[in-house]
Amino acid sequence: MKTLKYTLFFALATLLMAAECTKEDDEFYNAVYTTIPGLVNVETQTNYQVNDILWLNTNTFSRYLTEPNQSTPLDVFKTTNASKFSFLYSIEKKTSDNLWVSVANENNFIIESGSVSINNYITAFAIYNQVNEKYEFRGGIKLTEPGQFRIGFFAGYNGENFDVISDSSTSSTFLTIATTANSLSSGYYTFTVN
């Protein structure tokens, strides 16, 4: 009986210690998720030729955005104090094996405003402009060869669209905006370069 008591005691103690060590009372609270469509624009053309540049921009990404179910615009700069927002996309070419491979690299990518980090995908940073109160990005890929291409975006927090995320400091509110781009079909803009 005594052994059973102590076995139960130590089992309970171990359980409580494990629970103490893993409990998360302070779940991350300082984040806002919202949906605001149309923040990214693909500058589409009717036809594409080799050496054309396909641009992508955030010209509509104002500091003040219309938020669903709210009667007043959302001031994203005041909310986040963020100097930039980021989003991910890819530019891929279809190979003869019907595979899609990334074609963006630092040699064929042109930045007009904002900045990028290019790996297998492109991380675009729209940087806040205090003069026109917009988060600005305009980047283009030079189409150096013919073929079938596509621009793709990664599914966002809501399982669709894609996310534009504030680069907030710890003490500021983190804002994630599920947004859309024009001319997408199933998350991709597909085009042919002649």
Next chain:
Amino acid sequence: MKKLFFLLLMLTQISFAQNDNAFDLGKNEIKFDLVSLVALGKIHVSYERFLKSDFSIGISGILNESNSLENDYVNGKSRTLEDYQIIPFVRYSLSKSQVRYYFIEVFVSANSGTYHELERLIDENNNGYYLSVDKKYSDFAIGGAVGHKFYIKEKIGIDIFVGMGKNLFSSGESPKIVSRVGINLGYRF
């Protein structure tokens, strides 16, 4: 520090061999948790009344005076900041010895503090923005703990315990879980 509690709990089982004869140690004990003060910046005092050789009741008070916890809260690293807890408890000894025993505890905790909540506010230009605002919470938790207790020179009690409780009325304001951890140094009379 929680791992240290557990280690001490284990070690005292084998390192502290003392006479198990029952004798009258007194029915009251006041105690102070030095470790909570040093490690967590919390003032934790308790009173325990021994009703039978294996059964006692008591009450603990915890006051948070921790600068580091407050800084974490102010800097947004934690969502809640506890102000105080008042914890009535009952303990049942699992051992026959009165000078060295393991115990289980059931407690309730009236706890209060401050928490961050995001609110959508409207500025003077009629634009909305989200801001973290501070609000007060009060809640009532019920929970359990286990621990080990032993006496030095029949008067100085040391109890090491770990446990946790669940806040009953939390809907995002108060912490879901309250801790019950400490190493008490007490005087029995």
